[in-house]
Amino acid sequence: QSELTQPPSVSAAPGQKVTISCSGSSSNIGNNYVSWYQLVPGTAPKLLIYENNKRPSGIPDRFSGSKSGTSATLGITGLQTGDEADYSCGTWDSSLSAVIFGGGTKLTVL
């Protein structure tokens, strides 16, 4: 069981928008930055969002991040079939003194 809670799966049609939630507590999301990663089998995980809402160089602005209280959200607009992947949030937990991740959300582009 992960300390960060994500929905197991989400789906949407090509061109549409989807959001993925990540719920935590005051010891993690509430007081630390959140990152989001894209995992595709056979490839290296990719950093999509860091410090809650910043995009690394090369990540299209279709990807966005936000945080409110003890929850964070990843948004993806203009969905493409190439966006099908698992998405995971991550942060630091001050009580555990450990890096923690969500259980991952599988995105299906119908």
Next chain:
Amino acid sequence: DVQLVESGGGLVQPGRPLRLSCAASGFALEEYSMHWVRLVPGKGLQWVSGLSWNSGSIAYSDSVKGRFSISRDNAKNSLYLQMNSLRPEDTALYYCARATPPYSGWYNYDSWGLGTLVTVSS
């Protein structure tokens, strides 16, 4: 380009040791904290261990504390994970990951390898 290449995984019996290596290139390893993160089937990513840029800070998850040991050799541009007393629940794809920004980063990973698979089974 930044590149991280893990090696050393394989099939190992419970209780046996295994040593993973991560070869880094394209950046100055000595400027970054480096971590091991594993992907457990059906359970997602799990942080395993982290080592600060100057080796002054070392941390482990509770699940591996006392059994795993992280180290680095900046002269060889390499990161290591010595895994002892392996258990079936350690079965996973193990990634080497670079934390950003340089020197101060700890839990934001901007570069990852492809991983090396560790299977613990009799």
